[in-house]
Amino acid sequence: MTDSSAWFWFPSPTDAPRMRLFCFPFACGGTLTFRPWPGYLPADLEVAAVQLPGRERRHGEPALRRMDTLIDRLLEAIVPFTEVPMVFFGHSMGALIAFELARALQRSSCHGAPRHLLVSGRRAPHIARRGSRIFHTLPDPELAHALRRLGGTPEAVFEEPDLLRMVLSVARADFELIETYRYRPGPGLECPITAFHGLSDPEVSLEEAAAWEEHTVSGFSLHTLPGNHFFIHQAMVPLLDHIARITRNV
Secondary structure: OOOHHHHEEOOOOOOOOOEEEEEEOOOOOOHHHHOOHHHHOOOOEEEEEEOOOOOHHHOOOOOOOOHHHHHHHHHHHHHHHOOOOEEEEEEOHHHHHHHHHHHHHHHHOOOOOOOEEEEEOOOOOOOOOOOOOOOOOOOHHHHHHHHHHHOOOOHHHHHOHHHHHHHHHHHHHHHHHHHOOOOOOOOOEOOOEEEEEEOOOOOOOHHHHHHHHHHEOOOEEEEEEOOOOOHHHHOHHHHHHHHHHHHHOO
């Protein structure tokens, strides 16, 4: 059993946080995306970047390839941190993970559920994925080409064979997790949902982002920001301005 603390990295630990913002990464991503975030958010909002097996400090562990297994492990790991009110943020793959963990916490009833779910760069979970191409079974050269096309992976990665092999291994596991995921209908979340959409995102349409409204019995809002699928980098400051306003009012 992995220590709960291995799952979460706190870029700027807070002694007595008013609230924790748990941040779930996109496919092939990690905690470093969230390293600068505390500098743009309220001081009493503690950022907890979720560190998945198979990458960064957990590179020696096998990556998880099924959503149910990942949620079971995360549910167990997050319990010690639920004494402080929580907000979840997830981008792309991370939005699905955050959503399913929020549902699991709501079902458990004995642990705190998040006060707000922030989803970014992801179509609503009940909408089937586009096209029929499966990425996790691609040969390495084709998978590398797909990563390059999607963006979000530094170009230097593709120039270092050993590093690229490590990245492809994580990417393959993450794509398998996404591509084997099947939404199961259930009660709507009791917390509000805010969705963020990239104006030029080729992976998610505005309508697909707006469909997240179907998954809450509370409030919903949708914000469009400049950038493509990785507007989380391109529009970081306006994104964090929105998150700061939302968390101040939770």
